Amino acid sequence: MRVLSLAVMGAAASLAACAAPSALAVSPSGVPAFSEDMLSPEFWIRRAPSPDVVLLDAGQVAAKRELAFGPEGGLIDLKAIPATLTRAQVAGWVRDAQQTPIKAAINEQGRPVTEAMLDELRQNASAEHIPETTAARHGLSVRRTYLRSLPSGQRFFASEDLRDYESLQAGVLFPGEPVVIAHQSADQQWLFVQTTQGPAWVQRGDIAEGTADAVFSYVAKAPGRVVTGDQVRTVFTPEAPGVSELELDMGVALPRADVSPGEPVNGASSYASWPVQLPVREEDGSLAFRSVLLRRTADTAPGYLPLTRANILRQSFKFLGERYGWGHQFNARDCSGLTSEVYRSMGLLLPPNSGMQGKSAAMNHRLFTAQDSHAERVRALEQAEVGDLVVVPGHVLMIIGHVNGEPYVIQDVPYAVFKDPATQQVRKTKLNQVSVTPLLPLYADDTPLYVDAMTSLVHVTRP
Known part of the structure; x- marks a missing residue:
């Protein structure tokens, strides 16, 4: 956070x-x-x-990326997380995720937040039902989605005049970011995940679950387009609502889609756009990939900027x-x-x-x-x-x-x-x-x- x-x-x-x-x-x-x-x-x-x-140069930048996932680099190497997770490990992550620097004093309606209200959210975390061991599962985020310190979309604040700082907000996942899925909430609406930033809760519908190979192979692909604007959107397409006008923040790197010049993508020709590949969530929650278009006029680059x-x-x-x-x-x-x-x-x-x-x-x-x-x-x-x-x-x-x-x-x-x-x-x-x-x-x-x-x-x- x-x-x-x-x-x-x-x-x-x-x-x-x-x-x-x-x-x-x-x-x-x-x-x-x-x-x-x-x-x-x-x-x-x-x-x-x-x-x-x-x-x-590009080699020096790549070396620094590697260091960021090493000791004291500040980011978590998800590939290094073991295939089997223990109860103590996951419970520790759940406790870590609940740490927030902003006191939850009032709710969105301005009413006082009681300990009973917070206990209800902690119960939804279902920490007592973490199994002795569980297999680590993997997924990719399919849209810009918030990370939360507890499995809830409720908004809490320290005071009436500090509503720009929400107590449970723990960061964001951008489309295509990897996670290790470790647990789920009692209401089954939230997944507890380990991200490269740390542990947090995320809405289940924003994560597509796939094999570790599928997830990390996607992440490792060379950028086809890198978002260089503050935020751009994919082309509107009713044929594929899940990737229509998807928000992409600065620095999001997407692999190139294997599309022939002029070949239609989701109902539109690709000749005036850049075809890229994005993860999508199937109806059963599984991971798939889809070609989408970014307008050539959008603020993107063919790779990372010098x-x-x-x-x-x-x-x-x-x-x-x-x-x-x-x-x-x-x-x-x-x-x-x-x-x-x-x-x-x-x-x-x-x-x-x-x-x-x-x-x-x-x-x-x-x-x-x-x-x-x-x-x-x-x-x-x-x-x-x-x-x-x-x-x-x-x-x-x-x-x-x-x-x-x-x-x-x-x-x-x-x-x-x-x-x-x-x-x-x-x-x-x-x-x-x-x-x-x-x-x-x-x-x-x-x-x-x-x-x-x-x-x-x-x-x-x-x-």
Whole structure:
């Protein structure tokens, strides 16, 4: 789960006594040291050194993908899960899945959530009926579907004014992602699965079950098209409702379908589209595959994009202005979803939460502790490169360049908290979207400045 510290959403009164790190004026939008031209990726591309130079070649990117599934890489290698699962193993996964950083205090109607209500959901998890041993089953997701910490679609929140952060939301599966099926809910409407991100519950109808060979062979196929837009859809087709206008997020890679030029696919010619292959769920829940079309005008590429500074900037700015989506709610993404999807479109796989992104063994990073001074931290940020990730507790930001020596970031964030240089008063501007901001003026709540809260500077693009 992407663990955004809710503390970032408030500003402590004591911050008013801190010195302002930047004297630049506040824009009419309420963002400090900002001008409208900064909202264009070309503004930053012009400032980037050698923006079109390939930073990591295809072999280096592939090697980093492998490391992401290794020790401390942050992702789970499903192929390494044994064919036979034990009760203790599955029960441990069920307990792990129930951990959520957001308290379930009120429901969607604003009524208090009682322990009895939560117990009912835990009973539906049916942990007491996990067999002593069970065979691991495999499947692929057939649509964009939410991962849940308990087998329920009910929505719970910490408070009335925090409805953007839902307690049971644990992430998302994109079409074609593999799972290991370990258990099912008492009402049989939910499957308990292990994903590359971790364990969670998912709606049964969104998973097609097949052999391990079928599942992992599909995942291993070379990309025929990679989604490079923020989100694209397959061509509408009433002949195949299961794959009609299917949502595909940035970085989703689909194998090419074996279709002759001009051959009809689901009632339409393929000559003006790209034929690709997607998993589908048969009526009995079994896995099958179907050819579908992506329009040639859709924002896709024939493979992963080259890892260049220009591509990092253009890809990240495609999300600019998108509303914040905790755990990929609202057909959107959160802070670590933003960074992971940008790099996924270039073939790099990042863990799904900010903490693991800050220490994944697949990436080069500099760790910061209390022994690192403010000046040392600022110097590190002054030397940071386009695409570097700044990790603070519960949040991650991406460096996009420097203006007058000061680092700027793109981030998916609820608020910008800073001291107004004109009034010397702490201001809190609600953003709740993918935003461009300077970094040095920004405050967190439980530490004075983001720069002083920084735990890691991740050099994603270094070998």
